[in-house]
């Protein structure tokens with residue numbers, strides 16, 4: 001029986017209750033949301049980014065009509081800009097009529113996706129020692145058939161200049177290639193070879209891929225947390241201040257603004273190159289375009305994400321704190337301020353209206369993190385008292401780091417604490433009441449990252465159920481975002497993900513539909529209600545099927561799974577006690593027991609038992625169990 005108190009006023013639900021967390025993981029930026037179609041456009045890829053990369057990744061040489069030549073990536077003083085270290089030198093011998101020598105880019109996934117009738121904006125920086133060098137630019141597919149009429153440009157002189165033009169696709173192709181070839185003889189240098197669809201989201205230059213941006217916009221997110229995640233969790237890397245221009249793994253916002261050819265391409269935490277073409281200006285603009293409050297995350301100079309180090313460098317800390325103040329000025333300052341002027345010069349004199357900023361992400365060392373967080377917070381609050389400075393509680397939903405982080409956050413009266421967790425669907429069902437008991441006098445909660453482990457309907461359903469618990473506690477849980485947002489199917493570092501894509505299509509997961517349902521139907525207030533009985537623990541609730549108990553040690557008797565091969569008793573005494581399963585070492589082992597594959601995964605805090613078989617993927621498996629306390 002449900003009782004709804006129609007006269008009672010529950011907590012208000014903020015418009016910013018549900019939002020998105022965008023991180024450059026799974027090729028979410030280059031080869032994803034950033035609409036650039038040329039991969040490795042500035043020849044900056046290298047083994048530092050990823051052992052399989054070279055400066056010629058995605059490029060091959062191309063010769064027609066008996067031309068010959070050589071292509072070499074050069075790193076010398078003749079470069080286009082000091083932040084853009086490499087460029088391509090082509091020595092060309094293509095004197096015969098119709099001959100040309102150059103190189104071809106294969107884009108992302110199966111290639112450069114083009115659509116018949118659509119226009120594509122080409123640009124390249126070039127210089128030549130031959131006085132004049134004709135360039136021929138073509139779009140074609142992987143078999144060589146043209147998909148556009150050739151574009152011709154003449155490079156003049158030995159000073160870098162940008163050459164532009166438009167290619168119109170004559171055919172639709174998902175295996176497109178872009179070839180840039182030179183004619184005549186001599187040496188021509190190229191850099192920043194770029195091709196953008198004219199039709200970007202909102203028609204912006206240096207813009208975003210329309211189908212992906214529209215799917216995100218359709219969520220009507222209340223906020224945009226960016227750019228990470230572990231991406232920003234890199235503050236103490238040795239390579240941080242590499243003087244010899246090795247790649248710096250740290251994500252620093254000032255690297256990501258200004259003309260794109262002046263942004264230093266960089267190794268990304270997730271093991272690939274990031275061009276930073278999609279940078280802070282573009283993120284702020286995107287947030288504005290989709291009506292979301294921007295919530296940047298800056299590095300706190302303590303690692304997380306599998307590493308446990310804190311930078312002990314007062315000067316570096318001072319600089320990062322100043323960079324954070326500058327970031328706020330970039331977002332909100334008047335055009336007469338130093339960084340407000342930079343924003344205006346980039347095309348946005350109006351402030352972006354930044355109200356929230358997070359320092360750090362999932363640091364494993366709560367004391368070291370907090371010491372640095374407090375320095376950031378004091379500096380920000382002194383200059384910008386209206387900005388909400390968000391702290392975090394480490395990488396988990398429970399445990400020693402979590403407890404200590406919360407203790408510090410509470411003691412210091414922090415405004416808002418970011419919590420992250422990735423658990424089984426069962427956890428989400430069992431923990432619907434997680435925030436019912438949170439201290440109303442303490443910091444507010446930002447659930448900055450959460451997901452049940454899977455993109456199946458049952459995962460989406462468990463998340464939906466959980467979100468009712470977040471919403472019921474809207475007085476203390478102020479913001480929540482699923483994670484991660486985007487994944488390129490051919491470059492996955494993390495799953496599940498909300499939206500999937502390849503080079504020419506994208507699709508939302510079941511979880512996406514749940515997020516959309518909640519985000520596009522945010523209520524004004526919670527309507528208090530009570531229910532008189534507890535639903536039975538039953539039904540398909542696992543990644544395959546399963547039960548998990550965390551520290552709360554919920555006990556179950558008679559845990560059974562009904563499989564296509566019959567009913568299997570998983571346990572008649574499942575109590576979340578790490579000692580009870582044997583052998584129970586490592587992070588999970590599979591064995592055939594009673595005709596079912598049973599996985600038992602135990603660590604200090606988690607006991608889990610699941611059953612599954614690849615052969616069962618088409619079946620709805622059902623787990624039933626009896627909660628020991630009834």
Ligand code: AHR
Nearest residue numbers: 229230231362483484494
């Ligand atoms: O969302 C994927 C990763 O999960 C994030 O980068 C990190 O914050 C968390 O561990």
